[in-house]
Amino acid sequence: MRTDVDANGFPSHRRRVFGVLFGVVTMLTALCAGASTAAAAQPAxxxxxxxxxxxxxxxxxxxxxxxxxxxxxxxxxxxxxxxxxxxxxxxxxxxxxxxxxxxxxxxxxxxxxxxxxxxxxxxxxxxxxxxxxxxxxxxx
CATH class of the missing domain: 2.60.40.420 (Cupredoxins -  blue copper proteins)
Known part of the structure; x- marks a missing residue:
């Protein structure tokens, strides 16, 4: 079984998984920050x-x-x-x-x-x- 590796010797699929996870965490952080700002600005x-x-x-x-x-x-x-x-x-x-x-x-x-x-x-x-x-x- 052959596994592609990057320049650092890590399997390339790990790099893709890390990239996807990083993108998801970044998006969730932005959404939570926007929700807290909107909640603070709600009219009565x-x-x-x-x-x-x-x-x-x-x-x-x-x-x-x-x-x-x-x-x-x-x-x-x-x-x-x-x-x-x-x-x-x-x-x-x-x-x-x-x-x-x-x-x-x-x-x-x-x-x-x-x-x-x-x-x-x-x-x-x-x-x-x-x-x-x-x-x-x-x-x-």
């Missing part, structure tokens, strides 16, 4: 409790989805940075909704209803917005 059912979206406020950026479907949301602003931060939102039907200032390690909630459009999310503390703590979020 009509008339129900608001959907919760985590916003990590880090020195000096906001980490959150940049696209959401229309709906009612509670943005849980978690200060994962060393400086004090806050979260402010403006856009269609939302004018300067804002959390209180949040100390490092703390959190505050802000509940708003988002209609289709573009919303501006930023940290209103000092010059944090100019330093990069600003994000446009598309809704719809």
């Amino acid at each position: 059912p009509a008339g129900g409790a608001p959907g919760v979206v985590t916003v990590r406020m880090v020195d000096f950026r906001l980490e959150q989805p940049d696209w959401l479907p229309p709906g009612r949301y509670t943005f849980r602003a978690i200060n994962a940075g060393g400086a004090v931060h806050a979260l402010e939102i403006s856009g269609p039907g939302v004018e300067n909704a804002r959390t209180p200032v949040v100390r490092s390690g703390g959190a505050a909630d802000l509940t708003v209803t988002l209609a289709p459009g573009v919303y501006d999310f930023w940290c209103p503390v000092g010059n944090h917005r100019q330093m990069g703590m600003q994000l446009y979020v598309r809704v719809g």
Whole structure:
């Protein structure tokens, strides 16, 4: 019985099996990452409790989805940075909704209803917005 071998002396069918397994694992990883992002960005059912979206406020950026479907949301602003931060939102039907200032390690909630459009999310503390703590979020 003859077995084809590669340059390293391994049977060639092992290389093909490894390639297929690697492709499957890569695809599953991408699907799981997409599912967790989509789950975090689900709107609340009509008339129900608001959907919760985590916003990590880090020195000096906001980490959150940049696209959401229309709906009612509670943005849980978690200060994962060393400086004090806050979260402010403006856009269609939302004018300067804002959390209180949040100390490092703390959190505050802000509940708003988002209609289709573009919303501006930023940290209103000092010059944090100019330093990069600003994000446009598309809704719809």
